[in-house]
Amino acid sequence: MAAQQAPLRNPGSAGAGIAGEQRVVELAIQGMTCASCVGRVERKLGKLDGVEASVNLPLESAVVRVPPTVSDQDLIDTVVATGYGARVVRPEHDGEGGHDHDHTPSLLGVRLTLAAVLSVPVLLISMVPALQFANWGWVVFALSLPVVTWSAWPFHRAAAVNARHFASTMDTLVSIGVTAAFLFSAWQLLADPTLTQHAGMAGMDMTEHSLYFEVAAVVVTFLLLGRFLEASAKQRAGNALKSLLSLGAKEAHVLRTVDGERTEVTLPVHALIPGDEFVVRPGEKIATDGVVSEGHSAVDTALLTGESIPVEVAPGDAVTGATINTSGRLVVRATRVGSDTVLSHMGRLVSQAQSGKARIARLADRISAVFVPVVLVIAVLTFVLWLVLTGDLDAAFTASVTVLVIACPCALGLATPTALLTGTGRGAQLGILIRGPQVLEDTRTVDTIVLDKTGTVTTGTMAVDDVVVLADLPAAALLRLAGAVEAQSEHPIAQAIARHAAREGRLPEATAFASAPGGGVRGTVDGVTVTAGRASWLERNGIRPTAGHLAAFAAAEGTGTTAVWIAVDDAVAGFIALSDTVKDGSAAAILRLRDLGLRPVLLTGDNRAVALQVAAAVGIDATDVHAGVTPEGKVDVVRDLQAAGATVAMAGDGVNDAAALAQADLGIAMGSGTDVAIEAADLTVMGNSLEQVAQAIELSRRTLGTIKGNLFWAFFYNAVGIPVAAFGLLNPMLAGAAMAASSVLVVLNSLRLRRFGR
Structure with a gap:
């Protein structure tokens, strides 16, 4: 969607004339990193007279309703003045996307690769005395310099943008901590160039001198890993519309x-x-x-x-x-x-549902909004108090830097990506794909799961249920005759009958074949004339079912099946009933979902009789069945459940499910479904079994619990370590060791997820 030149009249301003006319503009926004950025852009745009803006962080875009008095350039200037980049998306530029170049997965991947390649030798040389050679400090300095500058540039840039607006996020803490560790180490090395002139630790005074280049490099590498995973998920968020x-x-x-x-x-x-x-x-x-x-x-x-x-x-x-x-x-x-077109309208539904989904702000960002300023204040107070009380500039600087080093969020940065990598890796082994950390948090509060019928609870393929004989003819013979004549048709229902009949033996050839699209087929098989199709087709060929025949036929269709009349030699011989088949394991999966505290709801575009039959077979209450719904109606059902206070998961596999999957608090796609459904979903189960859906929710909840445990220990380490550092009871080297220990604890906790499902 681009700037639309056709004016959009506000229904609430009838008679307002020109002042009531609006146009819709889509802006691509660059540089947003968290929910606070979204709020800042929306507030600034909203201050323009008559402007309403809705900003989407995953798609890095804003949909803006604009009166004639505000130009596109006014919108761009406002966003730029807020500290972010912006441009108007036009049709000829649709393929360019709105992503900030610094935050695209491709460039972040390059930054991450460089950081990882250089950080490994920095870490090994710094921490393993046997690998240390004469003047190794200068080599470590040279290797870590590109990591803390070019690789860490997204963090430094975001910190600078936030600083201009007197705000702070995780980027602020990362930038300050990494910079402090690197500059302190560089200052130590420059102040004493002979600090590492000997191999190993010989000659270094551990109480006065220490180098922390490895701390700065490793922090950048791990946090870039988390940022790379996040950017990859963001990029996929917009693919549903393109696929659709x-x-x-x-x-x-x-x-x-x-x-x-x-x-x-x-x-x-x-x-x-x-x-x-x-x-x-x-x-x-x-x-x-x-x-x-x-x-x-x-x-x-x-x-x-x-x-x-x-x-x-x-x-x-x-x-x-x-x-x-x-x-x-x-x-x-x-x-x-x-x-x-309807297809384009469904595309807009998917986009709007993604834009409207409430994204829970990252826990680390919420805490760091308070944590970062507090750490900065403590570091400054530590420096001032040490300088005033001791008069020792070096001791004051060392104590304040130790506060920053121990507060540097290495374990915090590991908390989410290590658990996510382990959880998603185990999920991949089980055929479960998890989109990102947001998905895990959504699973925690889900209490209702909406299940699309076709392809999710059922196979989506028509199959013969029953052969009803209404004449003096064996059922096998009737099926054989019907299969022979239906085999000549390309209609899907005809092919289902022919496949079923062929299982009983080789079908004879039908001659004198004739068909009417939308009516039925007619031909000669083994010397008899066979007519199959709708009632109107039978009547066209002079065949009239009796009242008893019609009652039996109506009763069959009333149970949710599709019935096809079969006549032999121009007399009704019976009918064949077909239906979509329930997947093996669907009933057990529904029971498992109930055990997880979820209320199952069946949603389908089929008629109510079919839906009720399927619901009864798998154990879903009739009151929780919604039948005959359109793609827009599926979105409405999800919205109605959400408005009633439910937190909704949606499982589906078709294009018609894409918008509802995006609207739901948690979208789950069956891997046998369309690319559009998979792109719009948060979770994808690669098999056909509904039981995998329950397993996916269990794994997501377990992974979320691990992430929260990691975050607790990471912040607990900071809460204990910062005051100890401020009192001068730690030197930066021990602070780095404590940081490493907290990181190991986080990693070990995350690795427990490898045992899930075993």
Whole structure:
């Protein structure tokens, strides 16, 4: 979406004239790192007269409603004055994205790689005396310099931006701690160039001199790892929309009249205009929304609606772009094109749901908002008091730097990425993909899980349930005859009957075959005439079911199945009932979800009879069944549950589920589903089993608990260490050792997740 030139009238300002007209502008914002950045940008934009802004941190964008009195440049200038970069997103630049170059995964990956390669020798040389050679301090100084400058640049830049606005985040603490450790070490080395002239620790006075280059380098490396994982998750957050829009047809076979004759011209879909007629052959995607003007067919709408049964269409029926024509040739007259189509509308739903999702601020950021200023104040007070009370400048500087070093968040930086890496690694072994730390926090409070029926609880494939005989004919013989004639049709239901019949033996050939798209089939098998299809098809061939036949047929459909009439020699012989099949293990998975404290809710685009049948089979209450819902309706169901106070997880696998997955507090995609569903989800289970969904929630909750335990010990270490350092009871070397010990504790705690599920 870009700056829209068509004015958008505010419904609440009727009669306001020009003053009531607004346009919508999308801005790409660069430089935001946390929730406080989002609030700052929204507040500054909101101070402009008549401007309303909604800023999205994962997508690094802002959707702004703007009156005519405010220009695009006014918006950009306001954002820039706030300390961030901005540009207007226009259609021709859609592919550029709005990401801050410093925070893209590719550049962060380069910074991380450099930091890791240089930090390993710095750490080994500094901490292992056997590896130390003459004047090793200068080598360590040279190796750590690029790490604390270029690799750490995103932290320094963010700290500077926040400092200009009298704010602080984790970036502030990282920048100050790393800089303090590096500059103090460099000052020690420059003050005494012979400090490391001997191999090993010989000649170094541990009570007065110490080098902490490894502290600065390792802190940067681990925190860059966490930032890299976060940036990768951010980049994927916007891919759902791109994947969704790519599902549409790329070309259309448009009918044009040339020299009085209608010919087909192949054009790109974006060249279509309302009123164009185009041809759709069997197996092709419908290019755009329209109305059938010629032909009969069955259209597979599962991509958008989730319904497993194809929809029969005839002249005058509406069809939707990106759905698939399964049988007959259609001529469609375009009614909606481009951004007006249902597919584009679903794309906007996904984007809006992502923008509106409440992102829980990172715990470390919330605490550091208080922690950072407190540490800075303590460091300054330590320096001043030591200088006043002892008059020893070197001791004052050493004590204050020790406070900063021990406060430097190495364990804090490890707390999330190590647990996340271990938890997600174990999840990958179990076929569970976790998007990021936000997902883990969302699982903690989830109390309701919405399950899409088709493809999640059921297989999504039609199968024969029953063969009902209404004449003097064995069921096996009726199925054999029906399978033979249906095998000649390409309709999905016909193919399901033929597959089922073929399991009982080789099917005979059908001759004199005829079919009517949307009606049925007719042919001669083993010397008898077999007719299969809808009631209207039977009537067209002079076959009329009795009242008893109709009652039995209605009873079968009332149980949630789809029934197909079968007639032999122009007399009703019975019907075949088909339905979507429930996955093995779905009932056990529902029970496990209940044991986790979750209330299961079934959601489907199919009719209520089908939905109730599936719900009864897996143990979901009838009151928790929502049937016949559209993709927009699925979003509404999730919103209604959230408005009622529920924290909602949603499990689905189709394009029609993408917006609801994004709207839910926790989106779970089945790995057998579409790329769009997977991109819109927070969790992906790679198998078909619903039981993996329960296991994924368990693993996420366990991983979150580990992260919180890590954060507690990291802050506890700071709470104890800072006052000890301020009283001069620690030198920087011991502070570094204490920091290393806290990091080891965090890592060991995280590694316990490797035993999950064993």
